Amino acid sequence: MTVTIYDVAREAGVSMATVSRVVNNNPNVKPQTRKKVFEAIERLGYRPNAVARGLASKKTTTVGVVIPDISNMNLAEIARGIEDIATMYHYNIILCNADKKKDKEIRVINTLLEKQVDGLLFMGGTVTDEHIQAFKTSSVPIVLCATTDDNNTIPAVDIDHQQAAYDAVKLLVDSGHRKIGMISGTLQDPSLGFARYQGYKQALEESAIPFNENYVRVGNYKYESGIEAMKYFLALEDRPTAVFAATDEMAIGAIHAIQDAGLKVPEDISVISVDNSRMASMVRPQLTTVAQPMYDIGAVSMRLLTKLMNKETTDQTKYVLPHTVIERQTVGQV
Template sequence: MTVTIYDVAREAGVSMATVSRVVNNNPNVKPQTRKKVFEAIERLGYRPNAVARGLASKKTTTVGVVIPDISNSIFSEVARGIEDIANMYHYNIILCNADKRKEKEIRVVNTLLEKQVDGLLFMGGTVTDEHLQAFQSATVPIVLCGTTDEKQTMPSVDIDHEKAAYDAVKMLIDNGHREIGMISGTLQDLSNGYSRYAGYKKALEQAGIPLREEYVRIGNYRYESGMEVMRYFLELPNRPTAIFSATDEMAIGAIHAIQDQGLRVPDDISIISVDNIRMASMVRPQLTTVAQPMYDIGAVSMRLLTKLMNKETVDMTRVVLPHELIRRKSVAAKA
């Protein structure tokens, strides 16, 4: 039979209220009494009912996390940052994969809210009006993690994606490259897609380099699309001498497509990208990239959410973290 709080109280010789105070870490319990209650809990194998505690306190100490693609290694580092801070503040995490599909993202958000989470972290791409409607119907705080909404009305933690892309392309330009292709994400994706394209375009404009339509192709952020787009670039009569990829995974696909044709990176074509996933330092040549502080994005997002959940004073609800250019072996000066 299930052991109840009544059984623990009887075993320890105290009231049910005293057991409740011990279980909920209330300091107003004598050490000797606390010890007796813990010993009774251990003997009986009692586990507090989280649902009942949540109904009583109107808090579940759980946070919902919507992750766009659980197979993408970049999000595992964000999730680790979230989990570490959640543990520090005694919150449990419910992690849900949304497969980068808007309908599933919205369904998962609504499901988490129905489960009475105390707050929600949304890692995704494009934040649409439908997303915002779901967020605005919530009675708990929501923080965007690694993305922002177009009007920047939601609390968020991210980097300046346009500046990150600009810095990457400027490095190529500073190395003498003028024929620079881009493997972009979808331009409907405000952060990883459109903002990084805007940074690419701005760097070209400031250097007086015309934007060539045939030098911009859309990928889906994954390795295979990087290979496919790179094969297209290699078939152009005047192929690019350098490539800026919106993500490391697509950049690695591009490197392998170049090598499959018997060409070399960076001797024949230079490659640079954004993210700094673990594989960026494992591929050969090692990938020059702009690092997102993925762990920090997760940790800072979770800390911001704890402040909002606990109604603490928050000076800034839109946090922009710094990025860093990591120089490795995939970029060389144009001969």
């Protein structure tokens, strides 16, 4: 049978109120009494009822996290940052994978809110009007993590994706490349895919390089789409001398397609991307990429959420973290 607070009180020879004070770390308990209660808890294997405590305090010390793709290594690193800060501030995490499906994301958001979480982190997905509507029904704080909404109305932590893409393409331009292709993410994703596409176009325009529609292929952020896009570029009569991929995974697909065609990176074609996932240093040659501070994005998001949950004063509710160009071996001079 389930051990109750009444059983602990009887075992320790104290009142239920005293057991409650011990469990909730109330300082107004004598050390000897506290010791007796803890010994009774250990003997009986008592576990406080989190649901009951949540009803009494109107807090569950639980945070819901919606993640679009749990297999994505970048998002896993962000989740580590979230978890570490949550642990520091004594919050538990409920992590829900949404498979990059909007309907599932909305359903998960509503389910977490029904579970009476104290706050919600929405990680790395496209924020649509349907998401905004679901967020409006929330009575608890919500922070966007590695994404933003179009109107910047919801607290958010991310990098400047357009600037990151611009910096990547500018490195190619500064290396002498004029024929630069792009393997883009979905352009229906304003905060990531479209933003990086805009950064690509901005770098070309400022370098007086004409935009060529044949040099842009839309992928799905995955390795296989990088292979397919690169095969398309290789088949062009006037193929690019360099390719900017919107993610490391697509860039690695592009590198392998180049190598499978009997060509070399960067001697024949240069490749650069954004992310700096672990795979970037595992592939050969090692991938030149723009590093997102994945762990920091998660940590800062969770810290911001703790402030909002505890109604602390915050200087700002939108944080744009710095990115860094990591030069390795896949960009060559022309």
